[in-house]
Amino acid sequence: MIQPNLLDYSKGSLNRSESQKIKAHTERCERCAVLLAQEVSFDRTLACLPEEMPANDVWALVRVRTKPRRFRPLAALEIMVNTRMRRVVATTATMAAVIGAFFIVNWPTYQPPVLLTTPQVVAVSDEPLAQHTDAVFDVIEKM
């Protein structure tokens, strides 16, 4: 019971009663005292060695893959917005896109107003309403 605990004793990891017990024993038992000295020496030697990691540490790879990400936007959206709301948003966005496309296709081309120079002949006395008549025809024909 003494020898397996010698290393922990040397590091001060044991409780008070166990430590006193081992201390009293090593003062009396030369064999255990030598073994304690070897354990302490070996531990110091190990502590001096550089810490090296294996080149292909599988666990390291596993940890990277399985480590939870701190922030996931889609997951956050799913938590914040319920399914019905998501459907409403998706439908509205689709409709807006269709209406936008419709207006882009059918947007009337701007025609700058004709600058009238003076004197401006709008009509001849023979048919003073000719312009109005032609405008009516034009509107009807373009339907």
Add this chain to the structure above:
Amino acid sequence: MIALMAMPVAVRALDLSADQKQKLKAVGAEARTNIESRRKALGQARMDLLGVYRLYKLDERKAQDAITRIGSAQKALLEAQLDNQNKIRQILNADQFADFQRMISTRMHRPGMAIEPPFEEKVLEDSLNAAIRSQTSLTPDQTRRVERIRRVGQSRQEAMGSMRQSVQELTAVYSKFDLDSKAARKLVDSIHRDQMSLMWMAHRRQQAIRAVLGEDQFNQLQQSIEQQLKARPRGDHRSRGDSSRKPPQGNHGK
């Protein structure tokens, strides 16, 4: 949605049914045919009158016949326009008509704000002015008398002003869905009265010119008029002075 996208903007704006659209197209086509034929008749009568006025010896019978035909064509055009307005109101409802009227307004340039006599009359006026300025071929007495003839232009301005006023009022009447037929008829008659008065004024001026000028002097004046008539812009009088506008369909006096 696809059907909506395929529709012309005008139809969508008016929200016309297929039946309304068909009726409106038919009315428009019929009115255009009618008005084009009247314009053609008017143009022919104007040409005939111009032919009569080219000669020093004025053929009163031919001149009066041409004036009567011009008057009839002018009246027929005004009547056809009024008739067309009535037919359109039988097809469209008040809201549709308001949109229709808005579309017409965008295609017009301040209606009735500028009305001019036929090109040949303006040319005659310019030639008379030139003759007075040069004073080479006219005696002092002739110059004074030609000046008096030229002043007839002032009475013409009054008739033109009255016509412009009536045209503005008639355009305003035509812009309302509830067409005041009585007011429209009155304005049509007023416009036509001014047209006839302008024509008779022009005819009296032709008579007066012949009374003042000798045949050679008249031929000299006529030569100047012919040169200006040949140099006139293509298209009829309505597009004159504004080359940026589309030449109209009618070809009066060509």
